[in-house]
Amino acid sequence: MTQQTSKGVSRRGFLKGSSAAVAASTVVAPTVSEGAEPGLEVVSGETSITLMVNGKSMKATIEPRTTLLEVLRYEFDLTGAKPVSLDGSSGASTVLVDGRPVMASTTLALTVVDKEIITCEGLNDNAVPSAFVEHDAQQCGFCTPGFVVAVRAFLNRNPDATEEQIRTGLNGNICRCGTYANVLQAVIALVKGN
Ligand code: FES
Structure with missing residues (x-):
């Protein structure tokens, strides 16, 4: 038996309508990739990058999970920034990226390609x-x-x-x-x- 609501819409019809609405909203909802920042891409495996560090163009082959701190210390031999707290809470890995202080220990190297990186070794005044x-x-x-x-x-x-x-x-x-x-x-x- 089909029940009718006070406005004349059957319960079954209402539920069917709701399902259709949910399905429709699922279809039109933006996907993650649609909402991603233009230019971002998925990277896997070893990747060659070039970073601009202290005014010099420096190349490294890294994995996507490699942090900026690891590249600076173990690829470029710039050991000023320190791995004191890998969650960045100590501030010991502070470097400048486009003039802003960031924790190199919590910054993926892939995210700072094409940015200007200054470490303590590269500060232009004493x-x-x-x-x-x-x-x-x-x-x-x-x-x-x-x-x-x-x-x-x-x-x-x-x-x-x-x-x-x-x-x-x-x-x-x-x-x-x-x-x-x-x-x-x-x-x-x-x-x-x-
Ligand atoms: S941690 Fe030793 S001087 Fe700051």
């Missing part, structure tokens, strides 16, 4: 490292390259930063030796032009 030395802002030094790159990126965007802004701006970098007070003094001195 002001930040000199300030770190002047203010004794390192002990074991393991965090220092990442800190130096993070400070350079921060000061490029905030040349007149206050102490509070410096504290906030550098909170992604961790120093197990606890040199924070001296790092802070180094950055304050840089802002003041000392």
Whole structure:
């Protein structure tokens, strides 16, 4: 027996209509590939890439899962960025990609092809490292390259930063030796032009 709703549509007819609507929405829903950023492609197996690092064009053959940190350290012998925390939480692998600080340990090398990569070895001025030395802002030094790159990126965007802004701006970098007070003094001195 077919039941009728108050508006005269049968329950069976309603369900059939609903199913059709669901099927239709499935057909017209955008697929993942349709929504993907133009230019992205699926890559598998060993792949040859060219990265622009510290102003030089450098080639490597990598697997898709290879991180930028692995390429820098083990293919290009640029060992400044450190594998302290592979989830990026220490900030020790900080490098600049198109001027922005990123964690090389959590960045796939394939995603930075055609971008400008600057590591601590390629910073074009010595002001930040000199300030770190002047203010004794390192002990074991393991965090220092990442800190130096993070400070350079921060000061490029905030040349007149206050102490509070410096504290906030550098909170992604961790120093197990606890040199924070001296790092802070180094950055304050840089802002003041000392
Ligand atoms: S100086 Fe040792 S971790 Fe920062």
